Amino acid sequence: MSHEPLIVLDAVNKWFGDLHVLRDVSLTVDRGEVVVVIGPSGSGKSTLCRAVNRLETINSGTIRFDGKELPAEGRSLAKLRSEVGMVFQSFNLFAHMSILDNVMLGPVKVRGESKAVARERALALLDRVGIANQADKLPVQLSGGQQQRVAIARALAMQPKAMLFDEPTSALDPEMVGEVLEVMTSLAKEGMTMIVVTHEMGFARAAADRVAFMADGQLVEQAPPAEFFGNPKSERARDFLSKVLQH
């Protein structure tokens, strides 16, 4: 793998009022790399993930994407966001639009692609995530697992340079987790740059190039999965792993 940094966080700090949720976080994600972020609840994983496309602003430090610092606002921020796909825990499909329209919206409205071109790619993506036969339904008519796969297709339709996943399987019934992880694993294999916040240790072992462990707003340690799970260095990580791996 080439070591060409795509996402670079440098000494990032974030407060919610008095709460210091990101403490001097520095993290570099190379092109094509898959970084899985794990850590206890409230440790700042979502905030970190959301800061990368500026859904959350930061108080100090810098975040660079593809060589450029994140724009503060306006059209250049919208453009940056269009290059970073985001998948949420709660899917957030547009409730008033068909599945197909959900996937076509970004390409047509943000990129100005023709409907025909956008539609063709949307259908191909829906086919890829196994939902092609549901294209005309509304989100509410799909199961959680199906909705999340559509959400992934919607993000991919923008042909993003990177994808952010914030606990994409946490809101799913257990039997639907697998189908979503499968799509994510295949994306990882194809070389998509990904930051994935998850509690799925199996996915971390199988698909991650690197595991980043957060606690209390700090990035405590990062290492390849085999090393991290086999031989965690910090007390916090050992403690966390002993709790989550028990069952």
Next chain:
Amino acid sequence: MDVFSDPANLQLYIDGFLMILKLTGASTLLALVLGLLLAACRVSPVPVLRAFGAGWVHLFRNTPLTLVILFCFFGLYSAVGVEFSDDLHINNYWLAVTGLSAYTAAFVCEAIRSGINTVPLGQAEAARALGLTFTQNLRLIILPQAMRSVVAPLGSIVIALTKNATIAGVIGVPEASNSMKTLIEARGDQTIAIFAVFALTFVALLVPVGYGFSALANRLMVRR
């Protein structure tokens, strides 16, 4: 009921209600547009616009409409010199429409804003994450979902506006309540009957409006 058998009186009655409809029609349209813009201001990321929207709402929602309409006449027209037409009647009509619209827009704004608040935050976030701009987000994602829960309260606002249009009478616009007053003054023996006819005409006009808006709201019910 022989008041209305006199053609002149009948005409007075008809003209009064036609004026109510004209006031309501123009003011509804203007208040919807203005209210939508104000709601956009209130949810915009620009602090100055947010303050402007909030200021408008607080000012007009908490000022009696009679005062607003009187201000349009004595303030806007007499003092400041805003004139819509040389014709006094047409000028008064538009001064009244200005007051009614400015006032009603505050309520429309709040109805739309509370509709916007019913749309889950994740919808706007997903749209932002895709790269939609603020106005695209509002137009394509938020408002279409918000409108469904705005329709019913809008019905109440239009009904209130129709009744409020009678206040245009205080600056001499010949609307229904003015006609009624004229008729009562002429035919004191039929006061109750005259009241009843005017009240029931309002009821007959507005009951269908209420049902219409409810039906529309039901049809647009959002499914999640």
